[in-house]
Amino acid sequence: TKQKFENLYCCKESILDGLKRTTDIMFGGKQVVVCGYGEVSEKKECSHIGCCYIVTEVDPICAVQACMDDMVITCTGNKNVVEREHLDRMKSGCIVCNMGHCSTEIDLLSLRTAELRWKRVRPKVDHVIWPDGKRIVLLAEGRLLNLSCSTVPLFVLSITATTQALALIELYSAPEGRYKQDVYLLPKKMDEYVASLHLQTFDAHLTELTDEQAKYLGISKHGPFKPNYYK
The missing domain is CATH 3.40.50.720 (NAD(P)-binding Rossmann-like Domain)
Structure with a gap:
């Protein structure tokens, strides 16, 4: 995001x-x-x-x-x-x-x-x-x-702030020992969830993969749809 x-x-x-x-x-x-x-x-x-x-x-x-x-x-x-x-x-x-x-x-x-x-x-x-x-x-x-010298659009700021808030919640609620003192990629599932929360702003709705399509792609029909390294 x-x-x-x-x-x-x-x-x-x-x-x-x-x-x-x-x-x-x-x-x-x-x-x-x-x-x-x-x-x-x-x-x-x-x-x-x-x-x-x-x-x-x-x-x-x-x-x-x-x-x-x-x-x-x-x-x-x-x-x-x-x-x-x-x-x-x-x-x-x-x-x-x-x-x-x-x-x-x-x-x-x-x-x-x-x-x-x-x-x-x-x-x-x-x-x-x-x-x-x-x-x-x-x-x-x-x-x-x-x-x-400029401003940040509120919609974009909302995406950024939501992502940061969910990351903090994950750090707080994670079992002890899951995260060391290191840098971790944000799970792609969390990124996709943040984006989905903002779709309603545009009155947009996702298309859902069929079981056959999901199997062909080798992913869950509910995501994540991209690997963690995808940018």
Whole structure:
């Protein structure tokens, strides 16, 4: 549910919302450099707003995905993706923001130096000014833009919160010794249950497998319908 709903429907919309709220820019004709490609950064929401873009990606599968779409708004989940050498070469007025991993994607420490001046121009918007007058526009001090400068749709928030609540209930009610101090995948059955609770919002109803179909697929007709590793 996190990847299928929050990442896919919430994050990719809120990056645009956050950019609009903080900068009030027009996207048409802007040059966009995208670092990494995935569900959070899928670009379908931006396919008609006229940006020119370049995608950088280390994973060949994600790179092919990027080539088959029109534009990307992105995150990587890594650290120091945008370093001082990149920032030094950016043109004046370039907007820099993060949708990835805390505030570590942009090397902010390299911008906290004596020769660079910071100027707060509006809430969540800083100009970092070079000695020659060049400036970059840094949003939310490099923190997650969708959480700092945008909003989360209540429907998506409900899915996320329900999933977390059921996970906590499972941890609390599980027999002693079932879970060690480790990271566990959420059972797919629980994910599917959370999704089923939200179908009524759309007045939607599931089709049920026949016994023959379930046997052919090798699954229960009541789920789970996907293996735990499925994303």
